[in-house]
Amino acid sequence: MPLPERNYVADALRAETVGGVLLLVAAVAALIWANTLGGSYEAVRGLHIGPASLGLDLSLQHWAANGLLAIFFFVAGIELKRELVAGELRDRKAAALPVVAALCGMATPAVVYFTVNALGGGSLRGWAVPTATDIAFALAVLAVIGTSLPSALRAFLLTLAVVDDLFAILIIAIFFTSKINFLALGFAAVGLMVFYLLLRRGVRGWYVYLPLAAVIWALMENSGVHATIAGVAMGLMLRCHRRDGETQSPGEHIEHLVRPLSAGLAVPLFALFSAGVSISGGAVHDVFTRPETLGVVLGLIVGKSLGIFGGTWFTARFTRAELNPDLRWPDVFAVASLAGIGFTVSLLIGELAFAKDLVLADEIKASVLIGSLLAALFAGILLKIRNNKYRRLCDEEERDEDQDGIPDIYELDKPEYHLRMAEILEAKAAEHRRLAEVASGARAGDDGPA
Structure with a gap:
């Protein structure tokens, strides 16, 4: 592909909307493939490739979940590092709300799942499935719908989702590591230390880091710890100021x-090899009647919304943490509902939790798809309502019916002027301060290796 076209494709893949659309297309393709030519789908994703002598004779599905998703988590690690040194997480006061929201948004779905399955006699192994939020999918929905929403809304969602990803990684490392090869894990730790030292000394060149990253990943894969941990660890080591x-x-x-590699290849291929489940009328019925699958759906839709909104409200009400002046509580509830899209990481955790029960694993995947879809639809309606309100405020501020070059809002009598401007300016007053703080944070002192 010629360079201009290649650059155009790469720039498009960096847009959250495009990445989210590709993820959705891959998931739909997997569902169609699995429900029309199910035999070929299972044969392809079960195909084993890789050197068995190195412990890497893995199926395509395994390569996608453990290998390609390591790229996704590498990018997530960089995003988390950037938030820690120059974003919302740098200021403890500003970070308190999204961090508490993320924690409550993970704990409440787990409680919902546990309650449903304890009462219904289901398996408790899937408690972690509804705890995760899909960054790419959620931001894509926000980008498509929220054209007039305040930028603080996206910052809140991004910070929340990054913290959510960090704890999802910890959950995978702690609860889904059954057997550890300490020798391989030790060598992986040595590799990570070498990676850090090379960065610290300013060594440059992809030919140095790419082979080293592949070795670290292979060692982590053989250690028994989920290999995506290697991706996020290397991402966190990069200097982001x-x-x-x-x-x-x-x-x-x-x-x-x-x-672009993460959004255009890694995540879509993971969705292609993981989202393909057989869905029939009976299967959909089972999703809403079986305790394990019902717990996932309710966890994503109800648990996420109540956990994030409730955690944010209680923290703002009973501590010194304050909600960004650009946001209103209906905005927070819309974002809380949007965080119920648990697609990528929820599918991964579902595979790990029910690896020994393939039938139930497929039903759990179906519940993740249905729960994420319902959460996206519900959040989309709420965001559309909020977006229309903010757009009306902007139109009101810019309206110039007499065509004299001066917006009509500035030509009103003083009492009416103040009344009309109050709502508009209140929604925008703190944006310049926040941007200034972020800009100054980006120029702050050293936070790690070069």
């Missing part, structure tokens, strides 16, 4: 290069 004379930090530069 800018030094004098730099237009981009190393972390920003590498994220810029790797994100």
